[in-house]
Every structure is written in C-alpha cells, then in structure tokens.
Amino acid sequence: MADEKIPYTQYLQADGSVVGNLPEFAEDQELVLALYRHMNRARRFDTKAVAMQRTGRLPTFPPALGQEAFHVGFASAMSADDILFPTYRDGPAQMVRGVQLEELLLFTAGDERGSDFQVPRCDFPQAIPIATQTAHAVGAAYAMKLRGEKSVAVTTIGDGGSSKGDFYEAMNFAGVWQAPVIFLINNNGWAISTPRDRQSAAPTLAQKGDAVGVPGQQVDGNDVLAVYHVVSEAIAAARSGKGPALIEALTHRLTDHSTADDASRYRDADLLSEQWKEEPMIRLRTYLSNQGWWGKEDEESMLTELDQEIERAVENFEASDAPEAAAMFDYMYAELPADLMAQRAEVIAAHGHEGDGS
C-alpha cells in the first residue's frame, strides 16, 4: 500500500513484535496503559451500543470496531485546547476528549443535548455530511492563528470522504493560509460497500496533500503507538507555526458500515478473517505483557470497571426524558423570531411542555 515517496510509520506489528526504534513515550507505562484502557473502553462501549440497537434500544449506530488504535491514538495526542472536528465514526475519539458516554448515547438516540457536551466545549459535534467538517477545521484554525493562540484543529474523514471536493478545497485553503490544522484519513478500506480501489486511482490517499503543498504520510492505523507518535509530531509542528499536515491511517473496518448495513453482501469472508489478524488490541496487549506491565488480573479488573461505567451510562440515558417538544424551536435562533411564535405555541398546545419520557 505504501508509496515510496510517502513515509509510512509502524512500530508494533500484528504479532506484537517491535519494528525499528520505538519513540521515547513508548517507555511511559502510564501513558501506554491509558491508551490501552481507552481502546478497551471504546470497544466495550461500541459492542454495547450495537447490542442496544439490535434490541431496539438505540437507532442506527456506526460502529468503530477495529479502528480503536486510530481514534485513541490521535485523540490522545491532542491537547485539551486543541479542537476536534469529527465524523460520525469518531465516538471513541470523542470519549478520549472527555465527551461522556451518556452524551454519546443521547446523540445516537437523536437527542440534540448529546452534542451540548460539557467537555470539550469547543469541539464540533459529529458531522454526518461527508467531508464538510474539514472546512470548519480550517476556519477555526485560521481564527486561532489570527488571535495568536497555539491551539491546533484536528479533523477526520474516511477513505470515501477523501474523494470529495470539500476535502481538497479545505486542504488547499489550509496550505495557502499555513493554518494549524491536521487532516486525518481513517482509511478503513470501505465507503459502505465501495472498496478503496474504486475510490481513487491514487496509490495512496496521503499523496493527495502533494497537490496543495500539504505534506502527507501514512501510518499503520492498527498500531496505536505509531498513530500517537505521528499525530503528536504533526500537532507539535502545526503548533509551532509549521502549517498543516495530512495523515492517512490504514485501518480495517471489522464490521458493517452501520447497524443498517450488512457487509457480508459485498465483503469476502476470508478477507475479513485475514484482517482480524491485524486488529489493534491484541498486539498492544502483547507489547504490554512483554514489558511486564499487564497481566490477566489487570485485564479482568479493567474490563469489570469499564462495563460498570458503561452500564451506569446506559441506565442514566434510558432514565432520561426526551427533550420538550417546544425545544425544537428554542435553539433555531439566539432569540425566537416573532414569526415563529405561533408555530411554537401550536406545538406546546399539541404536545405540552414536558418531555414524553420515551
């Protein structure tokens, strides 16, 4: 997959063995264990959300199964003051950023309060239209640069999203403005049913940066150490005024596009089993246990804690009332225009003031 002109970074191979010289942070036990915990938290939550959808307790949900190293790696490389412009598959990254599980459940359930997260206040909500969020990141980066702040905007898209003009236009603006923005492509091989080779004839997606003067590189998106490293370096460079960067993470989508999709209709089962061998969690666990940092008991107690946290969030979410019907009017404008007051009154007359508890 890698192109000879495009750098490719990998430290942990699928079997957990190390290639090349590990960056210094790989010796930071606390940091690496935190990455591992975040990845497990993401996968447990993801599994729970899919189960809830299958039993009618959540609407459509886009799982991130198999892409945890990407999400956790890049989100952990960000500072609190940096700003994330995520897609609908970036829930695990939002979790690292401080968005609460209950808030993600609310968002998935179609409750706008789920995007009014308490932390981080400046991050954008998940963008569902493809690639449009890349322009928002560039605009925010411009604003931060204009004010002389050192924060960096980080935005993600998929391999499919990289085909859109919005992505090219946003990178082009970022290049001209030398804006502090990092473009991340989660190349998981699929845009619903369309494989990577039907998406672009370019050998890599990272080289799309070349056309607009934005340096591109690839990283093994199943290797959290590699993702954390390259994103940290790119953010540091952007923070110091060196402009934007493009990073293509090679991942595998180990499940369906969403709970409304059935990938067995278009994806070869053998390919999927091959890709499972490269999944990101096992190789990191092997690294941790080789370092003598992690054992069976640690694993069990961590998983118990995570499951308890998830259950609590689900309980809180399911105990919450739906928003008041009239709230659909209350955030359309800073102040409700007189022209809309009659419609709002009509909704209150029909549905009352209270949420319906469903």
Next chain:
Amino acid sequence: MTEVTLVQAVSMALARAMEEDENVVLLGEDVGVNGGVFRATKGLQKKFGSERVIDTPLAEAAIAGVAVGMAAQGLRPVAEFQFMGFSYPGLDQIICHASRLRNRTRGRLSCPIVYRAPYGGGIHGPEHHSESTEALYAHIPGLRVVIPSSPVRAYGLLLAAIRDPDPVIFLEPKRIYRAVKQDVEDDGEALPLDLCFTLRDGDDVTLVTWGAAVKETLAAAETLDSRYDIDAAVIDVATLTPLDMDTILASVEKTGRCVIVHEAPSTGGFGAEIAARLAERGLLSLLSPIERVTGYDVVPPGARTEHRYLINEDRIIAAARRAVFFPEAPTEQDHTMEDA
C-alpha cells in the same frame, strides 16, 4: 451626512463594523487587493490588513465552510459570494451546518456569519450572473434572508446582519448598486431585522416588493397616483425571513388589494409564501384576487432579451389596476384622470 450609492453604503457599513469589532473579518474571491468586483470592499484591506480582509482561493464551498469554523471560534466572518449564481456550491455548508449548528449543539456553538452576494439581473451579465434565487434560502430554517433596496437600508441592515448572532444571507440588488444616491449618516445605527419598511402609505392597493424591483414599484405607485388616481401603498419586505407579516396584513386590511412584485420566477417564489399567508390570515380583507408580478418560470434570459423578462413599471400598473377594478376589467378611458 454623506451622499452615497447602495454599494458605497455597503462599504461604509463593512468599515464601521470592522472598526467597532476586531472579530469581524471579510473573506471571498478578490475582496482584498481588488476591493471586490463591484468595489464593495474597496480600500478595506488597506485599512484593516490582509489577515482581516482575506483574498481566498477560488472555491465557494470552502468559503462557506471556513466561515462556519471561524464563527464557531468567535470571529464574525462576512463571506462574499461574487455573484448569487455562484453561491450554490456553498449551499451544502449553509444548509447542513451554518443554519443548524446552534440547534444541533443546543446553543453551545453558533454561526454569526453574513453571506453577502450581489443578486438579480439587469446588468447585461453573462449567464449565471443574474440569479434571483432568494426563495432557496428563505426556505431554510435558521437563516435570515435580508435584501436592502436603498443606500440607507443597505447601511443599517448590513450593520444589523453583522451584529446578529445568527447566519444572515445578505443579497445586494446589483442593478441598483449605483442607481441612486442618498444621504447616509455613518453613525453605526442599525435597522431592525424583523420589520418590513413601508415606503409609501396608500388606501387603494398594497404593492409588496423587495430588491431592485422596489425601484419600478415606487415609480409605478407614482404613476398610479398621478395618472389613474389610485393611491398605492408600497412595502419593501427587505427582511424576507423571518417574515414580518403583520405590516403587510395591516396595509391590506386597509386597501383590500395586494400586488406582490419580485424579479424571481413565480413558482415557489417568496411571493407565493406571502400570498398564502394573506389567504390564511387576511382573506376577509381582500376585495380582489392577490396579483403577482414576477419573473417568468424560465432560465433568466441572456443579455439580449433580459429586458423582456425583468419587471417593468407597466406590468405593475396593469396588475394594480386589475386589482382595483376587480371584478370589472379596467379600461384606459375609465381610469385616466381628466388632466392626464
């Protein structure tokens, strides 16, 4: 007081807004060094610097989109589409993001953006340079659609739009960019964004209009008065959405007749919304069918025939007379004043 044209009033308001709030930035194609293709931003880059008056790459979707990120980060971007006909790549960003960011984050993030665009025909422009598609934007909840039709209103409404905490589509009728001069005091006073402007009181018929057609409508009202003794009220809607229907209803209650005039095509035009609301709330005031004098449901014709398409005074006068003499058909003899 300075006597200025509509486009100069736009410049004045932009300069004033930039002076009073360092978060106001301008962006668009050729807005900086060149001062805009209509010179609406003339001299502003020199005054406020290239970081606040930004010549962007040529990409309307990105112009619309970066404005969203800027606004959410506390700036007050004024983004220019060079012509309304080139604003459509930006629709995705405006509809999917700018208009709804406040709602989808329950007010955590918002988009105080002004998207400016010269609009309408009558300047012998090439294809795509004569669009009047304000109804596209008026259909989108979360936006305000504002169209000034005089230098005074351009100044006051643009200041209001920039200060407004929500996204505003600000359409400038380029046919009258330099048609008249008015005294405009650069006093920083904004005009309200939710009130129609009554330009002329009248008892016989209410002419409701906006944009460049205000010019022909006012002229028609003068002729109706002097030649036919018909006393026409003229309302400049100016702030299409959210709509101030009360001002229109109050006038129609008095006159019993309404002629809606706009340059845009008839079907699905914003006049249809006003007519529907009159039917809902003012039916019993009406003494005659609501008349619409609009563009035809065709692609705006090229420069050689656009004068056959654009609203003229005669069509407005004929419609007003049909309304006044309904159910009879007006004849020239019946209604010509003795001294005409």
